[in-house]
Amino acid sequence: MNFDETVRYMKSHEWVRKDGNLMITGISDYAQDSLGDVVFVELPEVGATFKKGDAFGVVESVKAASDVFMPQSGEIVEVNTQLDDNPALVNESPFGEGWLIKFRPTVPEEWSELMDMPAYRKYTDELEE
Amino acid sequence: MSGILNKTLLHPWHSAHGARFTEFAGWDMPIRYERGPVAEHRLVRASCGLFDISHMGRFVVRGEPSTAFLDELLSSPIAGLRSGQSSYALMCRDDGGVLDDVFVYRISATHTFGEEGWLVVVNASNREKDLSWMRAHEKSGLTIVDASADIAMIAVQGPRAIELVDLLCGGQAGSVERFFSRECAFDGIPALMGRTGYTGEDGVELYVAAGSAVNLWEKILESAERAGIEAGPIGLAARDSLRFEPGFPLYGHELSEERTPLEAGLKWACDFSKPFAGSDAMVVRARSEDAVRLVTLRMVDKAVPREGFPVFDAVDCHERVGIVVSGMYAPTVDGYYANAYVPAHNAVRDTPYSVEVHGRLKSAIVVKRPIYRPSYRSA
Numbered sequence: 001m002n003f004d005e006t007v008r009y010m011k012s013h014e015w016v017r018k019d020g021n022l023m024i025t026g027i028s029d030y031a032q033d034s035l036g037d038v039v040f041v042e043l044p045e046v047g048a049t050f051k052k053g054d055a056f057g058v059v060e061s062v063k064a065a066s067d068v069f070m071p072q073s074g075e076i077v078e079v080n081t082q083l084d085d086n087p088a089l090v091n092e093s094p095f096g097e098g099w100l101i102k103f104r105p106t107v108p109e110e111w112s113e114l115m116d117m118p119a120y121r122k123y124t125d126e127l128e129e
Numbered sequence: 130m131s132g133i134l135n136k137t138l139l140h141p142w143h144s145a146h147g148a149r150f151t152e153f154a155g156w157d158m159p160i161r162y163e164r165g166p167v168a169e170h171r172l173v174r175a176s177c178g179l180f181d182i183s184h185m186g187r188f189v190v191r192g193e194p195s196t197a198f199l200d201e202l203l204s205s206p207i208a209g210l211r212s213g214q215s216s217y218a219l220m221c222r223d224d225g226g227v228l229d230d231v232f233v234y235r236i237s238a239t240h241t242f243g244e245e246g247w248l249v250v251v252n253a254s255n256r257e258k259d260l261s262w263m264r265a266h267e268k269s270g271l272t273i274v275d276a277s278a279d280i281a282m283i284a285v286q287g288p289r290a291i292e293l294v295d296l297l298c299g300g301q302a303g304s305v306e307r308f309f310s311r312e313c314a315f316d317g318i319p320a321l322m323g324r325t326g327y328t329g330e331d332g333v334e335l336y337v338a339a340g341s342a343v344n345l346w347e348k349i350l351e352s353a354e355r356a357g358i359e360a361g362p363i364g365l366a367a368r369d370s371l372r373f374e375p376g377f378p379l380y381g382h383e384l385s386e387e388r389t390p391l392e393a394g395l396k397w398a399c400d401f402s403k404p405f406a407g408s409d410a411m412v413v414r415a416r417s418e419d420a421v422r423l424v425t426l427r428m429v430d431k432a433v434p435r436e437g438f439p440v441f442d443a444v445d446c447h448e449r450v451g452i453v454v455s456g457m458y459a460p461t462v463d464g465y466y467a468n469a470y471v472p473a474h475n476a477v478r479d480t481p482y483s484v485e486v487h488g489r490l491k492s493a494i495v496v497k498r499p500i501y502r503p504s505y506r507s508a
Binding site: 037039040042062065088 | 151166366
């Protein structure tokens with residue numbers, strides 16, 4: 001199981017990484033491993049705005065559809081169109097090529113409310129018990 | 130949760146080999162292994178997969194009236210089966226609703242089962258209901274034994290399955306005709322081998338004394354490794370997509386007590402030259418104005434249709450006309466498909482529909498069934 005140190009995490013297993021003025025979000029390795037093979041990803045329109053905790057899309061595995069939630073409030077500036085033809089990137093590279101959205105944060109201080117890597121790792125350990 | 134669930138004898142093996150489990154019909158069953166369901170699906174289509182299907186129910190029916198009893202209860206031509214032959218069949222209520230879909234084998238005297246008789250393999254979810262139904266229709270001189278706990282069941286499926294099994298039984302698998310069975314020793318382990326399966330690939334289903342199940346399973350995998358035949362265990366998620374592509378129904382989805390075999394497109398499994406439970410009623414229902422029909426929809430707009438999603442008329446999008454009973458990404462044909470019940474008068478190929486997926490209408494179209502042609506049918 002991989003835990004990226006450079007990102008912050010939500011309890012619902014999304015991660016968010018600072019990228020200049022923007023933020024990049026995907027789902028964690030723990031999340032993709034629990035879901036299994038991802039066969040479809042539904043992503044929002046560029047320009048859509050969401051509040052922290054809003055569902056912005058759906059990650060569909062073989063057996064289940066899972067909403068994915070905004071780690072911070074913001075406006076979508078880009079979605080990962082590669083996932084349209086190759087949703088398995090979410091499994092293969094959850095912190096890299098399998099990213100979901102880029103957004104411009106409207107409440108930047110929400111970053112500090114998220115779990116850092118050690119806290120998230122501890123949280124997932126507790127889920128396994 | 131797992132404390133109250135049944136476990137097959139192979140459960141510890143699955144655990145030790147990276148299986149994730151799910152509750153299925155009261156059983157704690159592997160849903161997938163480490164390679165994941167899409168790769169498992171492809172392994173069966175390309176080479177060979179092993180399935181622990183010991184959770185299914187197995188009844189042995191014996192006695193003088195057993196042939197007539199099963200012929201009246203089941204939809205297929207039971208009385209015409211020869212020794213060793215098997216058939217897919219529906220067991221229906223008197224109103225034509227499907228109680229279960231089963232595989233029935235006429236077995237000669239075997240080491241595994243003892244005296245000659247009939248083996249009826251039923252869905253795990255329906256085992257108790259089926260047994261009650263059969264016992265309610267029992268005739269004198271008949272014995273119905275639930276042998277589910279004594280006999281384990283392993284399916285070996287894929288284009289290299291016969292070659293693999295032949296390594297253990299002296300080449301006998303290849304000489305068993307499709308839908309026939311024979312008892313063989315597999316490196317010393319006796320088992321009944323049926324040339325049957327539910328994946329659309331060639332292969333066998335093995336019935337083995339429960340105590341030998343793990344041994345036989347491991348021997349098959351060891352043989353595969355020695356012979357360089359790629360093989361591995363397959364979980365329920367891939368089992369579902371493997372049965373979906375060749376158009377095989379799954380009870381609780383395509384089949385239920387609310388639908389008849391004719392609505393489910395299973396006329397081929399019904400022998401109307403004889404009376405059988407529900408035979409008249411299902412014909413009457415098929416002629417009614419509100420008759421429904423199972424169709425396969427290909428999603429024109431990319432989306433994963435799932436069980437329970439509503440189906441709408443493509444023109445008048447306000448009118449809900451049908452319901453999805455199974456839907457998924459189909460790996461071999463690389464697309465998103467649904468099986469849905471729609472009005473029987475609007476079920477021909479190329480009919481457009483809309484499926485509501487997560488609150489949005491997605492275009493879909495009726496396609497020819499099956500979406501994947503089983504290899505043994507084209508051979």
